[in-house]
Structures are given as structure tokens and as C-alpha cells.
Amino acid sequence: MAEIQTLARGLKILNLLEQARSGLGTTEVAKEMAIDKSSASRLLHTLANYGFVAQDEDSSRYQLGPRLLTLGQRVLGRISLRDHARPYLYQLVDATGECAHLAILAQRQVLYIDQAESSAALRVESEIGTLSPLHCTALGKVLLAFGECALPEALLPFTQRTITAPAILGAQLVQIRQRGYAIDDEEYNYGVRCVAAPVQDHRGMTVGAIGISGPAGRVTLERIDDFGLIVRRVAAGLSGKLGYSDG
Amino acid sequence: MAEIQTLARGLKILNLLEQARSGLGTTEVAKEMAIDKSSASRLLHTLANYGFVAQDEDSSRYQLGPRLLTLGQRVLGRISLRDHARPYLYQLVDATGECAHLAILAQRQVLYIDQAESSAALRVESEIGTLSPLHCTALGKVLLAFGECALPEALLPFTQRTITAPAILGAQLVQIRQRGYAIDDEEYNYGVRCVAAPVQDHRGMTVGAIGISGPAGRVTLERIDDFGLIVRRVAAGLSGKLGYSDG
DNA sequence: TCATCTGTTGCTAAATATACAACATTGTTT
DNA sequence: AAACAATGTTGTATATTTAGCAACAGATGA
Secondary structure (H helix, E strand, C coil): CCCCHHHHHHHHHHHHHHHCCCCECHHHHHHHHCCCHHHHHHHHHHHHHCCCEEECCCCCCEEECHHHHHHHHHHHHHCCHHHHHHHHHHHHHHHHCCEEEEEEEECCEEEEEEEECCCCCCCCCCCCCCEECCCCCHHHHHHHHHCCCCCCCCCCCCCCCCCCCHHHHHHHHHHHHHHCCEEEECCCCCCEEEEEEEEECCCCCEEEEEEEEEECCCCCCCCHHHHHHHHHHHHHHHHHHCCCCCC | CCCCHHHHHHHHHHHHHHHCCCCECHHHHHHHHCCCHHHHHHHHHHHHHCCCEEECCCCCCEEECHHHHHHHHHHHHCCCHHHHHHHHHHHHHHHHCCEEEEEEEECCEEEEEEEECCCCCCCCCCCCCCEECCCCCHHHHHHHHHCCCCCCCCCCCCCCCCCCCHHHHHHHHHHHHHHCCEEEECCCCCCEEEEEEEEECCCCCEEEEEEEEEECCCCCCCCHHHHHHHHHHHHHHHHHHCCCCCC
């Protein structure tokens, strides 16, 4: 369906401001968006009226506004999966010593919605709200393997290990369905291995995934299948709490 | 400055969806906004394209989308005050036994950006991202007294104790500046008393406020000034860490 | 089955956003 | 200091774009 241009431009400005850490001025926004200064000025003022952007007091540059924080927290609060999952994330941390994450499918990407930190000095943290690609993360592969989401069109490489051939990824998804857990062997971040398993609700629908992430030095290839079994077991526990019964 | 209507409508839809817990359909949105179904449909599709709204799989109704979560977390991450304040919030909880909050000024309101929970069964929690009025909260009064923000036009009552007369509030702000802390005596929520003090940076600018909230049964009027001194002391400690030196 | 409600699409009129230009403001350089 | 450069805001006419209407399709329920 045809987009409404004016609204789309406003939303694109928010995307722009996400990238720019130190904010952007009216002219810069206009340049990036390839629109006139005056248009940018008026769009920014409208966004500011509703709190979606805020002007830095000193530099007078525009930044993402507090309304986004409010609405974002509202989104987070409405994901009930999150409440149920929390204790299981702690279980994962206790059993593996690595950071645990909970994610759902959003915008054809992996959306991290909660985490539990390990006490190790060297650990892998992923910020809540972050979006990551599906094809090269353990959580993403789980969502692909057990969900109804189609394969991404382009499998972009992030490391030398990233799987970029659809056929190979497809074969791996079959394997993941059989084993019940997915592995990310430094396919997204160098030195980081992850393991994840699906969370399913009472209808057997995959509603999310939980998993762990750790430095390759601790999450070795020898131990990784042991971790897989642990993650699968904990994920099954969470699924059971949601009313899922396999069979 | 004149608002851009189309963009404003899109943003207003997001505000609408914040209220509606179970989502809204196209027709409902059109009705609430007093616009045509077709316009609502196209606006919603544009918002959905960018992830600002999402369609519920079952009900096909629209909800706030994951993009808001991502952007909201980005806003939170950029507030550096938050990192510094965390240990001081714990200090407050330890010293008072009540929940502690950190807030800044946003949109002429109090924006809660962090909290530390007390271990008491009966406690006062405020969700991060929440906006509250300035004139009837301790945090808000502090921001009014020590910041450059003008008084709100309308002082809406929330309880029988809410101060609605500008003159009385103005006098109280003077007192707050003298004492260095503000009190909310059941002026916003029945049965809840709060105490707050300003956080100031190296230039002496008030960048936020911290405080505690507790049930009136524990935060009695007799003890409240003792709490005030505690909050003021902890807030001064945080201000000191930010480079503030009084004098 | 019919009826009702919801959501989408084509089309035209009309409102609206856009770009241009001029102006105001701020900060920088010589 | 003074001229200059760059930024942001405002007024206005044009033309693009949106909005509403109406018709349609799809779902839901009586």
C-alpha cells in the first residue's frame, strides 16, 4: 500500500536521529533527507510538539525525545511473556554462568526484550530493545526454524563464519528443528558463541526464544551441545508454564 | 509554529494506542480521530511500515510497535545521569527503607528514568518512562524550585491535598529552595508521601531530582523532615560526583 | 442466507505540504 | 570589530498530496 509521504518523512527523521549520537541540526536533517530546510524545520517542530524529539538546551540540536521512552516502556510492559520468562533467565545464568536473553520476532528481526547478567567479568550483554538479524544469531535461527517467518532475502555477512548461502541455512534449520536448539558459532560477533531454544505457548505457537551468549573461550565447541541441552530444558520449562505440552 | 497536520495525526494515533490496552482497529482509530476510515487505514499502514505500530496476529488490531521500544531504550541509554545515580538510589533505599526514584524534566512534566525498589511488601513503585505532573509531586516541585521551568498554567487537583493555588505553590517553592528538599503530602496519590531533592551538575544547573516514596503510615509527618535531610544529603553526594560544589 | 461490520482501493476535489526566497540570529574568520 | 558564513524561521504561491467519498471485498454474526 502506498505510504503517506509526510508521515513517513517524520518517522524517517526519528530513524536518522537514532544513528546520530550527538543529535542533528535542522540543516543536517534536511541534507540527509534531501528535503528543504523549511520542511525539515516544520517537521521537527511538529515532532517536538509531541515530544518525539527534543532540542538539546546547549547545542540546540535535535535528539530523540522523551515520548519515545514513555511509549517504549509501554510496549515492554505489554509483553506478558517477559514476566513469565524472568525466572527462567536466571535459571539459565545459574546453570551456565553466561548471560541469558529473551527475544521475540519483530520487524523480521530478533528483538531483545529481557536479559539476565552473569557475574563473570567477561560477559556478553545485549541491550534491551536491540534488533539483530535472524540468520546469524542463535535466537534468530530458532525463530526461523520454529516460527512462520520466511527466510530473509539477503543473508548479509557479519563475520567470516556468517552463513550467507540460503541452502546451507535451510539445512541447518532442519537440524535445529530436530535437535531443539540453535547455535551461533561466532557468526555475528567474533569471539561470541550463543545457544538458543524456542518458547512455545499453549497452542504450540512459537512466541519467542531464550538463550545464552558467552565468550568462545568458555563456550567451547566441545561443551556447546551440553549447553544446548540445558537451554532446551529450561526453554521447555518456560513453554510448559505457558501451557505448552509437546506431543 | 504551525504543525504539519499529517505528521501530527500520525503521532496522535500513537498517543491513542498508548491508552488502548487491547489495541484499536482501523475504524475505531478513525472514529476517535474524527477522520475517514481510509485516511486512518493509510496512516496506520505507514506507521506499521516503520514498525511504530504492529498488528496483533489474532485480532488484527493495531498496537504500539517494537520500533518504539528500540528508540525508547536508545533515549534511556543516552541519559548519562542515570549511570551515575544508580548507587545513590540504593543509598536512599538503604537509609529509608522506601523506594527511590530518579527523574528529569521532560515535556514540562516529571519523567521517571530510574528506580530502586525497597524490600517492603507495601511499597510505592513508579514505572520508568512514566510522566507525572510537576505541581503535586516532590520530584516535580524540586524541578520547579531549582530549575528554569515556568509554573504550569493549570494546577489540576488529584487529591484533596493537591495545591491548586499558584500563590501557595509559589510560596512553597521558596521554602523548598531554602530547605533544599520538597515534600509531597498525599497531593498526587492518596496514602503516599514523597520527599525529593535536586541533583546539580558542575555548573550548578539542576539536571534532575532524586527522592523516595512511601506509604503515609511509614513516612509520617513527624519523620518526614528527617527523611528530607537524608534525601538532601544523598542528592548532594550525587551532585558532588557530577562536579557540583556549593558556594 | 442475509445482514452487518471492518478494512482496502480508485478517484477527484481541495486542502496541505513543499520549495523558494527573504529575513533573522548566531557564531566564525580575517 | 566588521564582514562573513552558516543556521534556523517565516511568508507565500504552486503543485503535489492528502482526504473524503463511494464502491468493493472480506469477515463475522444473526
